[in-house]
Amino acid sequence: MKEVKIKTRNLTLFYGEKMALNSITMDIPEKEVTAFIGPSGCGKSTFLRTLNRMNDLIPNVRITGEVLVDSLNIYDKQIDVVNLRKKVGMVFQKSNPFAKSIFENVAYGPRINGINQKSKLEEIVETSLKKAFIWEEVKDRLNNSAMALSGGQQQRMCIARTLAVEPEIILMDEPASALDPISTAKIEELIFELKKSYTIVIVTHNMQQAARVSDLTAFFYLGELIEFGKTKKIFTTPDKKHTEEYITGRFG
Amino acid sequence: MKNSTDHKGFVFTKESLKKKFRWSEFLSEKIITGVGFLSITIIVLIFFFVFKESIPIFYTQKKVVAKVETFQKQEQYGGESDTVQTNSSGQEQYGETTADTMMIENQTRVDDTIVHGSDKATAKSLLGTQWLPVSDNPRYGLIPLFVGTLKITLIAILFAAPIAILAALFSASFAPYWLRELIKPAIELLAGFPSVVIGFFALMVMASFFQNIFGYDGRLNAFVGGVAMALAAIPIIFTITEDALTAVPRTYTEASLALGATRWQTALFVTLPAATPGIFAAILLGIGRVFGETMIALMATGNAAMIGINPFESVRTLAATIGAEMAEVVFGDTHYNVLFLIGSLLFIFTFSLNALAEFYVKGKLVKRFQGKQS
Numbered sequence: 047m048k049e050v051k052i053k054t055r056n057l058t059l060f061y062g063e064k065m066a067l068n069s070i071t072m073d074i075p076e077k078e079v080t081a082f083i084g085p086s087g088c089g090k091s092t093f094l095r096t097l098n099r100m101n102d103l104i105p106n107v108r109i110t111g112e113v114l115v116d117s118l119n120i121y122d123k124q125i126d127v128v129n130l131r132k133k134v135g136m137v138f139q140k141s142n143p144f145a146k147s148i149f150e151n152v153a154y155g156p157r158i159n160g161i162n163q164k165s166k167l168e169e170i171v172e173t174s175l176k177k178a179f180i181w182e183e184v185k186d187r188l189n190n191s192a193m194a195l196s197g198g199q200q201q202r203m204c205i206a207r208t209l210a211v212e213p214e215i216i217l218m219d220e221p222a223s224a225l226d227p228i229s230t231a232k233i234e235e236l237i238f239e240l241k242k243s244y245t246i247v248i249v250t251h252n253m254q255q256a257a258r259v260s261d262l263t264a265f266f267y268l269g270e271l272i273e274f275g276k277t278k279k280i281f282t283t284p285d286k287k288h289t290e291e292y293i294t295g296r297f298g
Numbered sequence: 299m300k301n302s303t304d305h306k307g308f309v310f311t312k313e314s315l316k317k318k319f320r321w322s323e324f325l326s327e328k329i330i331t332g333v334g335f336l337s338i339t340i341i342v343l344i345f346f347f348v349f350k351e352s353i354p355i356f357y358t359q360k361k362v363v364a365k366v367e368t369f370q371k372q373e374q375y376g377g378e379s380d381t382v383q384t385n386s387s388g389q390e391q392y393g394e395t396t397a398d399t400m401m402i403e404n405q406t407r408v409d410d411t412i413v414h415g416s417d418k419a420t421a422k423s424l425l426g427t428q429w430l431p432v433s434d435n436p437r438y439g440l441i442p443l444f445v446g447t448l449k450i451t452l453i454a455i456l457f458a459a460p461i462a463i464l465a466a467l468f469s470a471s472f473a474p475y476w477l478r479e480l481i482k483p484a485i486e487l488l489a490g491f492p493s494v495v496i497g498f499f500a501l502m503v504m505a506s507f508f509q510n511i512f513g514y515d516g517r518l519n520a521f522v523g524g525v526a527m528a529l530a531a532i533p534i535i536f537t538i539t540e541d542a543l544t545a546v547p548r549t550y551t552e553a554s555l556a557l558g559a560t561r562w563q564t565a566l567f568v569t570l571p572a573a574t575p576g577i578f579a580a581i582l583l584g585i586g587r588v589f590g591e592t593m594i595a596l597m598a599t600g601n602a603a604m605i606g607i608n609p610f611e612s613v614r615t616l617a618a619t620i621g622a623e624m625a626e627v628v629f630g631d632t633h634y635n636v637l638f639l640i641g642s643l644l645f646i647f648t649f650s651l652n653a654l655a656e657f658y659v660k661g662k663l664v665k666r667f668q669g670k671q672s
Contacts, residue, residue: 132558142549
């Protein structure tokens with residue numbers, strides 16, 4: 047097993063009075079793909095968003111326990127959320143390009159980090175788009191609005207935008223759920239490629255997708271982590287009966 | 299057959315499916331349509347009335363020429379019948395009995411020519427630089443009124459726009475939820491604040507306050523009026539900007555924050571640009587508000603029709619001119635017509651501002667979010 051990148055220790059989260067996550071403890075390894083599966087409302091997206099503190103945006107959220115990224119507790123009062131998010135990037139369920147050109151979209155991250163040199167920005171934009179397998183499709187129209195791209199292209203551009211900030215961890219919240227099978231296949235291929243250099247955590251509703259792209263799978267149910275292990279094992283011989291029932295489609 | 303009859307005894311036959319005429323349906327539909335059209339018609343009619351009343355000024359020139367001719371003829375007749383010399387002050391030389399009536403006639407004609415002839419309220423003199431409608435030699439130059447209105451609008455927007463937009467940005471992007479729920483309705487209530495109160499406040503308090511700071515001579519001037527107008531425009535600009543900002547999809551903010559942007563960077567580089575069409579509309583509507591504002595202008599600007607760029611000079615706005623002079627104007631007079639012309643201009647201007655705000659925003663937003671923008 048590779049080195050542990052993210053550790054959570056008894057992570058519990060409340061939305062107001064409602065407990066959404068119940069004492070989650072898990073170790074997410076470096077440079078592998080970890081998939082979270084489970085029925086809707088089981089807390090997997092919430093858990094994903096605690097890993098780069100996106101839940102801070104929601105009022106009335108209370109969190110106890112620890113999340114350690116590279117052995118640092120990200121809920122420590124000393125932690126700067128802005129820098130944390132540069133290290134832990136995120137791709138959302140619905141592609142969310144800014145209403146700007148493709149170039150400006152990808153250059154946004156580097157720009158806010160103080161890179162203003164045109165040649166440097168161009169270089170970052172090109173490498174990021176290449177890494178996201180979309181360079182060939184958009185290289186001739188970098189100055190066109192990103193809104194004019196197809197859904198799948200938008201999503202890959204959003205991944206490129208995340209890569210441009212050079213994160214170490216990429217969180218993906220159902221990145222392919224709104225896409226057609228061909229675009230989905232491209233995203234999966236991309237994930238496979240990206241895990242060589244990034245730690246990837248992906249939430250998915252699609253169990254075949256989890257089986258195809260991930261090395262490890264965690265099954266969540268009602269805010270609890272039911273089972274976590276090698277994907278192959280989870281999908282063939284799970285320890286818990288619950289997991290087996292979900293995977294074979296008997297509930298959820 | 300069981301299939302053709304439902305529970306309520308409705309028989310599904312060709313006969314029962316025949317179109318029926320429903321009186322209540324028909325009537326209510328027509329009434330609602332009628333009321334809708336009525337309100338539109340009233341507005342259109344008001345505009346036509348205002349516009350119609352201003353039309354005579356464009357024809358006065360011809361009438362004046364005709365009148366002058368008859369007047370001259372009259373004089374000639376007079377000259378032939380009596381031994382009257384056509385002096386300008388020659389009434390005394392008329393015979394006593396006939397002269398009285400003649401005198402009255404002549405004098406009314408003379409008055410006529412003073413009103414219609416010497417002021418020449420034609421398109422040319424409307425572009426004059428003097429607004430002196432009640433002098434012996436009235437002049438109806440609209441330029442000083444336009445300058446005054448533009449000056450005060452500029453001052454008001456320069457004050458109102460930054461304050462209102464920053465306040466909206468704070469409320470939409472930074473304020474905690476409970477605070478926003480407090481700020482927004484509070485400022486929206488301010489939009490309904492009677493402008494006479496703002497005017498009074500400007501007249502009594504702000505004028506002296508600014509005079510102490512800047513030390514100018516005239517207490518009431520464009521600056522005081524402009525700042526007071528800004529108070530009236532801020533709630534409008536704030537509300538619409540705030541709506542535009544909160545309408546920016548949350549996914550934008552999240553995307554930006556997830557890329558490691560600070561809240562300020564997100565607000566400045568993502569939220570604000572995405573809301574530009576709405577903010578533009580807000581400013582246009584703010585301008586419209588200031589442009590048509592009468593009470594504050596009347597009370598706080600000093601109302602002297604002067605042309606100049608000095609913000610501490612007195613100005614007279616278009617709207618305030620109507621407000622100030624409507625009571626003393628003679629019905630059907632040129633002055634009366636000119637005031638209605640000003641009314642039409644105000645109407646056209648505010649109407650086009652609102653139309654621009656509406657169509658620009660819709661067009662722009664649709665383009666932007668459908669990706670047709672290059």
